[in-house]
Amino acid sequence: MREAHPRERATGVDYYVSDADGIGGRLRVAPEDFRVRERERMDPEPLDAHAGSYPFLLLRATLRRWDTNDFASALSKAMGASRERVSWAGTKDKHAVTTQLFTVRDAESEEIPDLDGAEIEVLGRVGRDLTFGDLAGNEFAIRVRETEGDADPITRDLRAFAAGDDAADAELPDGDTSVEVAVPNYFGHQRFGSHRPITHEVGLAAIRDDWRGAVLAYCGNPYDTEPEDSQRAREVVEDQADADSPDWSAALDAMPGRLRYERSMLHRLDEGADWREALEAVPSNLQRLFVNAAQSYVFNRILSERLRRGLPFTRPVAGDVVAFVERDVPFPKPDMDRLQRATEGRVDTLARHCERGRAFVTAPLVGTETELGDDEPGEIEREVLRELDVEPGDFELPGEFASSGTRRAVALPTDLTVSEEEGDPVFEFALPSGSYATVLLREYLKCDPERL
Numbered sequence: 001m002r003e004a005h006p007r008e009r010a011t012g013v014d015y016y017v018s019d020a021d022g023i024g025g026r027l028r029v030a031p032e033d034f035r036v037r038e039r040e041r042m043d044p045e046p047l048d049a050h051a052g053s054y055p056f057l058l059l060r061a062t063l064r065r066w067d068t069n070d071f072a073s074a075l076s077k078a079m080g081a082s083r084e085r086v087s088w089a090g091t092k093d094k095h096a097v098t099t100q101l102f103t104v105r106d107a108e109s110e111e112i113p114d115l116d117g118a119e120i121e122v123l124g125r126v127g128r129d130l131t132f133g134d135l136a137g138n139e140f141a142i143r144v145r146e147t148e149g150d151a152d153p154i155t156r157d158l159r160a161f162a163a164g165d166d167a168a169d170a171e172l173p174d175g176d177t178s179v180e181v182a183v184p185n186y187f188g189h190q191r192f193g194s195h196r197p198i199t200h201e202v203g204l205a206a207i208r209d210d211w212r213g214a215v216l217a218y219c220g221n222p223y224d225t226e227p228e229d230s231q232r233a234r235e236v237v238e239d240q241a242d243a244d245s246p247d248w249s250a251a252l253d254a255m256p257g258r259l260r261y262e263r264s265m266l267h268r269l270d271e272g273a274d275w276r277e278a279l280e281a282v283p284s285n286l287q288r289l290f291v292n293a294a295q296s297y298v299f300n301r302i303l304s305e306r307l308r309r310g311l312p313f314t315r316p317v318a319g320d321v322v323a324f325v326e327r328d329v330p331f332p333k334p335d336m337d338r339l340q341r342a343t344e345g346r347v348d349t350l351a352r353h354c355e356r357g358r359a360f361v362t363a364p365l366v367g368t369e370t371e372l373g374d375d376e377p378g379e380i381e382r383e384v385l386r387e388l389d390v391e392p393g394d395f396e397l398p399g400e401f402a403s404s405g406t407r408r409a410v411a412l413p414t415d416l417t418v419s420e421e422e423g424d425p426v427f428e429f430a431l432p433s434g435s436y437a438t439v440l441l442r443e444y445l446k447c448d449p450e451r452l
Contacts, residue, residue: 001307007449008442011192011200012300015307017183018157022446023425025147031064033143034096036437038089039136039331039430042101044124047109054125056103059112062119067094071118072102078113079104089135090433103129135433137331142441143426151418151425154444155179162413164312178415178428181440182314184303185412187296188436189449196223202279203294206401207394211275214290216241218279219255219262225450229256237266261286280399287400294390295365295403301384302363303410311376313411315351316342316361319375322350323407324359333432334360334409341374360409367395367405412439 002016003009028034044058063071072086085105092098101123104112109122152172159172162182172179192199198217205213220241222234236254240246248270255263264281273281280287306313316322320342323334339362342350353359364370364381370392372381385391395403414429427444431437438452445452 002446004442005446005448007197008189011187011189011197012297012304013186013189014304016443016446017161017307018154018443020153020157021149023144023147023149023151023154023444024447025144025424025445027142027144027441027445027452028095029145031095031097033145034093035098035141036092036096037099037139038101039139040101041136041329042126042130042134044126047122047124049125051106051125054127056105056126056129057107057109057112058123058126059102059104060099060121060123061102062097062099063092064097064117065094066098066117068092068098068100070094071115074115075102075104075113078115079107079111081107087129087131089130089132090138101130101134105129132433136329136333137430137432137435138437139428139430140437141426141428142437143421143424144441144445145424147425151444155181155416155418158183158416158440158443162314162411164314178417180413181416182411182413183440183443184307184313185409185435186300186303186439188438189452190436190438191296192293194450195225196221198223199290199293200297203290203292204297204388204390206279206290206397207294207390209394211279212241215265215269215275215278219251219265227256230259233259233262237262276398284400288403291395291397291401291403292365295367295405298366298384298388298390299363299408301388302381305380305384306363306377306410309376309380311380313361314413315354316347317376318342318344318347319373319377319379320347320350320361321364321371321373321377321407322354322359323362323409324353325357331430331432332357334362334407336362336406339407361411362407363410365406365408366390366392367403368392370405408434414440416440 002019004013004015045054068088068091073083076083076086087103089101092100112120112122155172158181159179162180198221201217202214205217220234220238222231233254233256237251240248240251248266252266252270255266261282265278268278268281311317322340322342323336324338325332326335350359372378412435414431417428419426442452
């Protein structure tokens with residue numbers, strides 16, 4: 001197996017599935033190089049439907065160079081409305097062209113403004129706002145520029161990984177015909193911080209009841225990918241933390257204003273707060289993200305060990321926990337309320353369900369209610385937790401840091417089409433919500449994850 005880039009290994013991603021050389025290249029040279037369209041699962045009523053019963057306008061917006069949060073703020077401001085009246089199902093990247101749904105509460109179609117870089121279509125009325133559960137998945141069309149080499153050997157390797165057989169030797173179809181491929185369903189580098197992957201370190205420290213370590217992992221811990229003034233400021237934080245009488249005002253003076261969350265924590269320390277209170281200075285969603293990133297890191301480590309041992313990803317072995325797909329959804333997605341253990345007597349039956357796309361092999365996002373697998377899959381899970389000095393009960397934490405856990409599919413299958421635009425490869429595929437396009441593209445580019 002081919003080892004991953006060192007920066008990826010820092011997030012638990014240790015290997016590539018494909019041994020073939022990467023094609024290199026650059027992403028997002030222009031926003032049009034990275035196109036994302038949501039797979040929608042909300043059907044509106046007509047615009048003339050009763051506003052009392054259907055108080056939300058449903059919009060479809062195609063955005064160029066718009067962060068989702070920034071667009072929602074600009075939309076509400078232009079309407080003279082509260083930002084809380086605008087909702088969406090999935091957050092999209094600014095450096096892209098994205099098409100997604102929004103709802104606006106208590107609004108009329110004529111109130112929807114024109115905004116630069118946004119094409120807005122009013123679809124009708126609905127009875128509630130959008131939530132994350134309304135996002136079935138995303139369709140991608142991604143152009144990679146300045147590549148070298150051939151993508152076909154990589155596609156054959158990923159096709160074999162999906163099939164679990166010798167499909168790597170098979171010829172690829174000509175033209176725009178899609179091919180079923182798969183990769184491990186890793187959490188992408190951006191889950192941990194694209195330029196400074198430390199969110200999981202903060203979460204792991206909190207889980208171990210090391211609140212001092214959590215704050216210093218976030219406020220200290222300089223990375224060479226940061227600006228020099230950020231690195232110097234973090235060194236000051238670490239120096240003060242080691243001092244007999246820390247001068248947190250000196251650390252605050254050194255910390256650049258753009259690092260507002262670090263400054264919030266240092267303000268708390270300067271006011272005499274303890275380490276946990278300092279960590280709680282950041283918004284609740286960021287507190288949850290720290291623990292979610294720790295769970296994601298554990299999950300990535302489990303997948304890497306499964307890959308190292310040569311266990312299959314698209315079919316179960318004895319000891320695995322399998323999730324059946326959700327019913328009546330436009331995208332195959334595992335239902336974590338419909339789990340079944342792959343005992344020796346059931347493993348072949350469950351394997352047939354997985355082959356037919358009716359079920360997925362899963363691994364845990366560990367929390368207080370996690371039940372680990374059995375046999376070799378369970379051995380892997382316990383080994384990773386033991387190495388990290390973490391147990392499921394450790395997630396019984398105060399406030400936003402607590403988590404009961406869940407499970408996640410270990411394989412990420414998709415139908416992939418690779419075409420060409422002006423000599424550049426264009427990758428077209430669709431993924432369920434919560435999965436990362438970069439975990440497929442990394443197999444092709446095999447580069448520093450910052451370039452993804």
